[in-house]
Every structure is written in structure tokens, then in C-alpha cells.
Amino acid sequence: MSVIGLDLGTSGVRAVAFAADGRMLGGASAPLTLRRDGRGRVELDAEEIIAAAESVVRAAAAEALQVGDAVQAIGFSVLGEAVVPVDGSGTPLAPVAVSMDTRGIEHAAALGVRLGDGRFTAITGQPLHGMFSVFKIMAGDDAWAAAAGYRCMGDLVAERWSGVAAIDLGQAARTGILDVDRGEWSTEILEAVAASAPWVREDRLPVPVASGTVISGVHDHAAAVLGIAPGTLLVAGTHDQAAAFVGAGGEAGVRSVIALGSSDCLTVATRERPRGLEATGFASYRLDDETWITLAGTAAGGWALEWLATLLGRDIGDVFGALAEDPPSLIVLPYLAGSGTLDNDPSARGTIHGLTLDTTVPELARAVVEAAGFEFHKIIAALEAHGVRVDDLQVTGAGAENSAALAARAAAAGVRMTPVARDASARGAAMLALRGLGGDARDLLVAPDPAAAAEPGASSAGWYAAQRTAYVSLYDVTRGIAPHLTPSQNPSPQNQPHQKEKTK
Template sequence: MSVIGLDLGTSGVRAVAYSTSGDVRGSASAALTLLRDGTGRVELEAGEIITAAEDVVRRAAHQATVAGDPVQAIGFSVLGEAVVPIDEAGAPVARVAVSMDTRGTAAAAAVGEILGEGRFTAITGQPLHGMFSLFKIMAGDPAWADAAGYRCVGDLLAERWSGIAAIDLGQAARTGILDVDRGEWSAEILSAAAASAPWVRAESLPIPVASGSVIGQVRAEAADALGVAADTPLVAGTHDQAAAFLGAGGEPGVRSVIALGSSDCLTVGSRVRPQGLGATGFASYRLDDEVWVTLAGTAAGGWALEWLAGLLNRKVADVFGALADTPPALLVLPYLAGSGTLDNDPSARGTIHGLTLDTTVPEIARAVVEAAGFEFHKIIAALRAHGVEVSDLSVTGAGAENADALAARAAAAGAALSPVGRDASARGAAMLALRGIGADPTPLRLEPDGLAAGVDDTFAEWYADQRAAYIALYEATRSLAPHLTARPQPHEPQPHQKENMT
């Protein structure tokens, strides 16, 4: 038999069918179109996600059947924070607002005024930030305020295929509504939200359930679209970063995991919920009964690479496959979608400092890659300062496959990075699917599949200075960012000026 791990991402969806021994029996992927309107709205078409998800599951399931391992369960790895309003029938009535969409900034401030940032984090385990689903719902666009309910992408699909509206605890934490200690929607958070957004109610949300538990079975009308048997179990997965941690072999005190994707994220495991993180910007939630995960990262990782390649009208692999051989005298702040942890500053802006007429594209490309390393160095230091142990670092995602770029990140971070396979999120989802049907998920865990990118002492002093300069650059430019967040408006002549012009 096989199980499918369905990886629902911001840039695309991917389904991978694994045998119980961990072998791939089928796989398929489809790209998604990210929509930006230039005002901070960043969205996906819900219909495109549904069509793509059903297509990739059907193709992967067919391959597994042909290989003699028909699919026995489906698990989910879900992009964080993305949310969509639905009607009474469970159909989307607007586009999906994704993590980097900024419409929730004012709503987050409103909840903060009622609860205080510390209380919000104490309940939810998440920093107070407009990226979370709650605040996008609170923004109150007409289709949203009048909606019958709200779904994240994984539970939207689970309900469509099984008729049951359930959300895993990891993804529920990323809504900003879950009491992570109790594993249920927080009445206190909902009350604070309802003060300005009365349409936010517990009954409009899916039911939180444990990752690895069976949500329901595929209904007959969905079985043909998915290419699996009716009654195939749908198993609650988890937030994609937690899924990557699980699939990449993350283990408290043994291995931490960096996922290089649209955003870059470090995930650290612990046996209990870390304490004292209220003012740090770190996010923590329960993966299962034995493991909590704490997340930190950048808002734009792979997106920053795609941005530079797009400006140059070249492919990402071409630009970042030819990095400068030595560290460039440049610094990049990669805050193209606001800063990530630790600042969580939505007004932060990207910066390239040190440009001259002699600067080359390979130097800029290397500086962009190094920026991720500087960010991780800062994050790791802060985690350790707050008593969170960061173990050996494994790296998953497409970015782990570029050895030169990985070495540049490792040098900038001052930490060895060991690459593992790129489909860790799908593997993590499949591992949870196996748990759901009572099978052993261990054979699916990835192990490092290449030599670790170590720390080269040749430029140790340079990088130490660069790390300090990286922090100083943000401090020196952050006061300018609020001005830059407001678009310049054309000058409107005063009435007396208009008269003089006639």
C-alpha cells in the first residue's frame, strides 16, 4: 500500500505517494499564480488551488496504483495563515488571502489594544502580527464580513472531499485564534476580535483536531476527482514548517530543520512549550503529544531570489548558479515582504548597501544568499539566549540543492548546514497519514543526503564583522521605512493655483 502526502504551498501544490518503506510510488505537481494588486493584497484563486490539488492527487494516485501500491490514506502539509471565506455550502466566496497579505495590520493593532501583545502570545503561542488568519478575517471586506464561515486551505479541501470541517492543531495555531495549551479556539481571543469584527465567531470556524488523526473518509462524489477509493481516510496533517521538520528527521535535542522555500524558516523541536518568548517574535505550537516546535524565519526567502532573477529577466538557477567566489563587499536586507523574526516589522524594506560601478551580478546574487545566513545567525543567537536549544541543522527545500549557495549561507550563519531531500513537507504529511491508519511512519524520515556545508575559517573575521554590520544596517534604515510604505501622491494644486493657471 501507499499513502499520499499533499504539500499545499504558496507557489504550488505537490502530491507524493510513498510506500510504507519510504519509496516514492508516484508524484505530481502544479504551479499556482500569486496575485498582487500593489496595495498589499496578496492572494490566490481558491478554484485554482482546488483544481490543482485534485489533479496532482489523481496523478500521483494513478502512478501508485500502476506500481502496485494503491493509496490507502492522504495527509496534508499546509501553507500557513492563508484563509478564505465560504458560503453555507462550503464554497469559497472570495480569493484566498495568503501570509504576506497586509490587510490585517490594523486589526492586529486593535486586538493588541484590548489584550496586549504579551497576553495574545501567551494564549496563541504566536507573535501579534497581521499575517495571521484572524486579522485577515477581521479586515471585513464585504464578502468576508457576510461569509458563513472561514477555512484555511487544508480544511477547505478536507471538507470538500469528506464533508467534515476539521483543522489540525498546527495550522489552527497559525490562525492566531487557537489556545495552544488547551487545543481549542480561545474565547478570549474571539471576544477581543468581536469588539470590532462581530462576524468572527467560533461556529464559523472548523473543529481543531490532533495532527495524525483521521478527519473522515473520501466521499463517493470526490473519489473520482482524486483517483482513490471511496472511504479512503483523510488524515489531519500540519502546518508546512512542522511537516518539513517531521519529514526531514527533526528531533528535539538532535536535529533542527531549515526549510528554504518561498520564505526561509528555522524549526526547532522541544519536549515542552518554551517559556519566556513573549517579546521575541518566535512562534510555538504543538506538533503532537511529545513535541512542540518553535519557528523563526524571513518573510521572503525564495521570493527574494525570484525577484532578483525577474529583474534581470533570467532564471533563478542561472543567477544563483554563478555566485561570486569570494564574499562581496555588499550587505542585503532581504525584507522584500517586511522583516521576519525577530522584528516582525511589516514596514521593513529591502536594502542593498555597498553598490559601486564595479559591482557585478554574481556579487549581488551572493549577497542575497548571504543575507539569509546573517538572518539565521541572529535568530539562532536569540533562541539560545532564551533557552531554546538549536541542534544540528538539516536543510530541505529547493535551495538545499545548490551547493555553492548553501555554502555561502553556512559561512554567513557561522553554522554547518546538512542538505536533505527537497520534499520533506510532503514526507511529513505522509508520515502523519501513516500514523492515522496505524502504520509506522519511521521509514519515511529523511537523513542528510550530502556533505554538510561547513564553516570556512578563511573569511571568519570578515563574516563576524558582516554580521554586526547587518544588524547595524537595519537599525540605521528602519526609521526610513514608514515613509517608504506610503505611496507618493501627485501634487494637487490649491484652488487659487488652479485659477491662476486658467
Template structure:
């Protein structure tokens, strides 16, 4: 019997069927269309996600069945914070608002003003930020206010396929409404939200459950669309970063994990909730009774690479497959979607400093890659200062397969990075699916292959030490300009003024 790990991402959806021994029995993927309207709204179409998810699960399931290893359970890895309103039949009634959508910024400030500094983080384990689902719901128009309920993407699909409304603890934490200590929706948070958005109520939310627990089983009417037998268990997965942590071999006190994706993220595991992180921007949540994870990362990792390649009208692999041999005299702040952890500043903007008429594309490409390393250096130092020690680093994601780029990131970060391949999120989701049907998930973990660990080169230590300090100084020197840049009149405002 095989199990499917379904990875629901911002850029695409992937389903992989794994045998109990960790071998791939089937795989399928598809891209999603991310829509930006230029006013801060960033959305996905819910019906597209549903169609694509059912298609990739069906294709992976058929391949597994043809190999003689039919699917016995499905688990989920879910993009964080994305949320959609649903009507009385459970159908989506508006586009999905994803993490980088900024409509919730004012709502976050309103809740923070009511609760007081630090209280939101104390309850939820998350920094106070407009990215979270709660604030998008609060900022919604009439369709959102009149919705029968609100769902993140994993629970939207699980309910569609099983009829049961349940959300894993990790994804529930990323809504900004969960009391992470109790594992229940926070009455205090919901009351603060309801002061300005009375439609935010607990009965409109799915039930929080531990990762690895069976949500329900595939109903007869959904079985054909998924290519699995009716009664196949659907198992609560987790937020995609926690899934990548599991799939890449993360273990508290032993290995931490960097996932290189649309957003790059460092995940550290612990047996209990870390404390004293309230003013840091770090996020912590419980996966199950034995694992807590603490997250930190950039708002635009892979997106920054795609942005540069798009400007040059070239493929990402082409641009970043030919990096400069030497560290360039350039600094890039990769804040193309606001800053990441530590600052969590949605008004932050990207900066390229040091350009000359002699600057080359390989130098610029390397500087963009190094920026992620400088960011991780900041994050690792801050975690250590707050008593969260980062263990040996496994790196997963497509970016981990580019040895030169990984070496540049490692040098900039001043840390050794061991690549373990891709599909860690799918593997983590499949591990939870296997656990849900009483299987042993250990064989599904990724292990380092033939690729060498990347580490900082001794000859460049002094240079990179100076660059790390300059990276921090550049943000401090430019951040006062951001409010001016973000206040630019929108096109419709110009029309009104004329």
C-alpha cells in the same frame, strides 16, 4: 499500500505517494498564480487551488496504483495563515488572503490594544502580527462579514472531500485564534476580535484536532476527482514548516531543520511548550501530545531569489548557479515582504548597501544568499539566549541542492548545514497519514545523502563576524526611513488630489 503527502504551498501544490518503506510511488505538481494588486493585498484563487490539488492527487494516485501500491490514506502539509470565507454550501466566496497580505495590520493593532501587551502571544504562542488569519477575517468586506464560515486551505479541501470540518492544531495556531495550551479556540481572543468584527465567531470555524488523527474518509462523489477509493482516510496533517521538520528528520534535542522555500524557516522541536518567548517574535505551537515546534524565519527567502532573477530576466538557477568565489563587499537586507522573526515589521524594506560601478551579478547573487545566513545567525543567537537550543541543522528544499549557495549561507550563519534533499513537507504529511492508519512512519524520514555538510570557512571568520555586526547595524540605520516609504500615495489617491 502507499500514502500521499499533499503539500499545499503559496507558489504551488505537490502530491507525492510513498510506500511504507519510504519509496516514491507517484508524484505530481503544479504552480499557482499569486496575485498582488499593489495595495498590500496578496491573494490566490480558491477554485484554482481546488482544481490543482485534485489534479495532482489524482495523478500521483494513478501512478501509485499502476505500481501495484494503491493509496491508503492522504495527509496534508499546509501553507500558513492563508484563509478564505465560505458560503453555506462550503464553497469559497472570495479569493484566498495569503500570509504576506497586509490587510490585517490595523486589526492586529486593535486586538493588541484590547488584550494588552503580550496577552495575544501568551494565549496563541504566535507574535502579534497582521499576517494571521484572524486579522484578515476582521479586515474583510461584506463578503467576509456575511460568510457562513472561514477555512484555511487544508481544512477547506478536507471538508470538500469528506464532509467533515476539522483543522490540525498547527494550522489552527497559525490562524491566531487557538489557545495552544488547551487546543481549543480561545474565547478571549474571539471576544476581542468581535468588539470590532462581530462576524468572528467560533461556530464559523472548523474543529481543531491533533495532527495524525483521521478527519474523515473520502466520499463517493470526491473519489473520482482524487483517483482513490471511496472510504480512503483523510488524515490531519500540519502547518508546512512542522511537516518539513518531520520529513527532514527533525527531532527534539537532536536535529533542527531549515526549510528553504518561498520563505526560509528554522524549526526547532521540543517535548513541551517553550516559555519566555513573548517579546521575541518567535512562534510556538503543538503538533500533537509529544511535539511542540518553535519557528523563526524570513518573510522572503526564495522570493528574494526570484525577484533578483526576474529583474535580470534570467532563470533563478542561472543567476544563483554562478556565485562570486569570494565574499562580496556588499550587504543585503532581504526584507522584500517585511522583516521576518525578531522584528516582524511589515513596514521593513529591502536594502542593498555597498554597490559600486564594479559590482557584478555573481557578487550581488552571493550577497542575496548570504543575507539568509546573516538572518539565521541572528535567529539562532536569539533562540539560545531564551533557552531554546538549536541542534544539528538539516536543510531541505530546492535551495539545499545548490552546494555553493548552501556553503555561502553556512559561512554567513557561522553554522554547519547538512542537506537532506527536497519534498520534506510531502514526507512529513505522508508520515502523519501513515500514523493515522496505524503505520510506522520512520522509514519516510529524509536522511543525509552524498552531499557534504556545508560549514563556515576559518579564513573568512573575521570577515563574516564583521558582516554580521554590520548587517544588524544596517537595519537599525535604515529602519526609520520605512514609515516614509510605506506612506507613498497610491495611484487612486493622486487622482483624487488632482
């Protein structure tokens, strides 16, 4: 018996097949083309996502079958907030608006006024921010208003393959519509939204279900496309950050997880929903009956690294494979897509402070990496100040494989970081698929190597303590300038064409 974890990401799609005893049987990846129009719209093509998902699942399933272990179930790890309108047959009607798309900012502010201070967060567990799906739907044009339904990427794919549109509770929370305590779409949120966007209705949304719930069996046509048996189970997975937490061995009171991806995210777990976080920018949602996930992170983690490499005309591995050995006299605010947690400031802008004619590329590259560590230090301090303990930190994602970069992040954050398996999101999705089959998901975990852990060095502790203070101060002194630089304030061509970005 084998299972596939399907990781639907912003940069690409990956499927990994695992045996029930944890052996990796096969895997495949496909990149996605991200489109930016230069004025805040950031989109993917829904059919490209589906085609990529079918391609990688077919490849992974074939490898599993070659060793005589046919796939029995598929679980999902899903990029947060991305949403698309569909017609009555589930066919997408417009491009997918992804998390960093800014079209929903004004609608988020208006809903906040309508609901009253803190009410949105009290219901949804998420900070009031334009990144959430509901605000993108509210901002939609005629194609969005006339749609028969709205789908995030996991339920879009599930509906295409089984005819059933079901969304896990974690991903449903990231729409900004779910009542996270009840696990149901919030009537109060929908009524407030309907005042300006009456097309947002419950009957146009997928059905929320708990992670690990069997959605349906794959129908005959999809089975032929995917190279698997008809009736192979589709199992509700979870939001990609929660999937990475599960796949990296995260556990309430034992281990917390940092996922280094398009955005860098710190995820912790508790047995109950943390309270008193309404004004912090943290997001919380239920993974299952015993686990609540709380997460925080930057809006542009890996994106910031890719930006610098692209700007220099070099490969990302080349730029960040040769970091300065010593801490540079630089501070970078990595706010290339807004600030993320804690401030959740969409108008925040990236800043590089301390440049001189002597600044080198290795110094600049290290400063960009250190910025993630400074962010994590801020986040950890804020979580613990609100009674949420951050336990032994496991780090996953491609960035965890660069030992020098991991050491720089650990030094900047002032905490120990231990790298774990790269495919944590796909592994977490597969673990939930195995749970849907009644298997023991823990068998899929890979133990980390303690010898690979990155420890903050004592010799640089004083320097980094001062840099953390300066990092916070830099944001404070530049935040008043940033709103002037937003696209709405900056004159630009009215019909600027979309820029295509082939991501990996």
C-alpha cells in the same frame, strides 16, 4: 499500502505517493497564480488551489496504483495563515488572503491594545502580527462578514473531499485564534475580536484536531475525481514548516531543520512549550502530545531570489547557479515583504548597501543568499539566549540542492548545514498520514549524506563576523526611514489592477 503527502504551498501544489517502506512511488506538481494589487493585497484563487490539488493527487495516486500499491490515506502540509470565506456549502466567496497580504496590520495593532501587552502571544503562542488569519478576516468586506465560515487551505480541501472541516493544531495556531495550551479556540481572543468584527465566531471555524488524526473518508464524488477508492482516509497534517521539520527528520534535542522555500524558516522542537518568548517574535505550537514546534524565519526567502532573477530578466537557476566565489563587499537586507522574525516589522524594506560601478551580478546574487545566513545567525543566537537549543541543522527545499548557495548561507550563519530530501513537506505530510493508519512513520525518512554538509570556512570567519554586525546595524539605521515608504504613505492610483504572478 501507500500514502500521499499533499503539500499545499503558496507557490504551487505538490503530491507525492510513498510506499509504507519509504519508497517514492510517484509525484506531481502544479503552479499557482499569485495576485498582487501593489497596495498590500496578495491573493490566490481558492478554486485554482482545489483544482491543482485534485490534479496532482490524481496523478500521484495513478502512479502508485500502477505498481499495485493503492493509496490508503492522504495527509496535508499547509501554507500558513492563508484564509478564505465560504458559504454554507463550503464554496469560496472571495480570493484567498495569503500570509504576506498586509490588510490585517491595523487590526492586529488594535487587538493588541484591547488585550494588553503580551496577552495575544501568551494565549496563541504566536507574535502579534497582521499576517495571521484572524486579522485578515477582521479586515474583510461584506463577503467576509456575511460568510457562513472561514477556512484555511487544508480544511478547505478536506471539507470539499469529505464534507468534514477539520484543521490541525499547528495550522489552527497560525490563525491567531487558538489557545495553544488547551488546543481549543480561545474564547478570550474571540470576545476581543468581536468588539470590532462580530462576524468572527467559533461556529464559523473548522474543528481543531491533533496532527495524525483521521478526519474522515473521502466521499464517492471526490474519490472519482481523485482516482482513489471511496473511503480513502484524510488525515490531519500540519503547518508546512512543521511538516518539513517532520519530513526532514527533525527531533527534539537531536536535529533542527531549515526549510528554504517562499520564506526561509528555522524550526526547532522541544518536549514542552518554551516560556519567556512573548517579546521575541518566535512562534510556538503543539505538534503532538510529545512535541512543541518553535519557528522563526524571513518573510521573503525564495521570493527574494525570484525577485532578483525577474528583475534581471533571467532564470533563477541561471542567476544563482553562478555565485561569486569570494564574499562580496555588499550587505543585503532581504525584507521585501517585511522583516519576519525577530523584529516582525511589516514596514521594513529591502536594502542593498555597498553597490559600486564594479558590482557584478554574481556578487549581488551571493549577497542575497548570504542575507538568509545572517538572518539565521540572529535567530539562532536569540533562541539559545532564551534556552531553546538549536541542534544539528538539516536543510531542505529547492535551495538546499545548490551546494554553492548552501555553503554561502552556512558561512554567513557560522553553522554547519546538511542538505536532506527536497520533498520534506510532502514527506512529513505522508508520515502523518501513515501515522493515522497506525504505521511507523519513521520508515519514510531518508538519511542525509554527511559528505554533502556545508561547513563555514575558517579563512573567512573574521570577515563574516564583521558582516553580521554590520547587517544588524544596517537595519537599525534604516528602520526609521522605512515607514515613510509604506503603501499608505506613498501616493498611488486608487484603482490599480491586480498583477498576476505565475509562480513555480
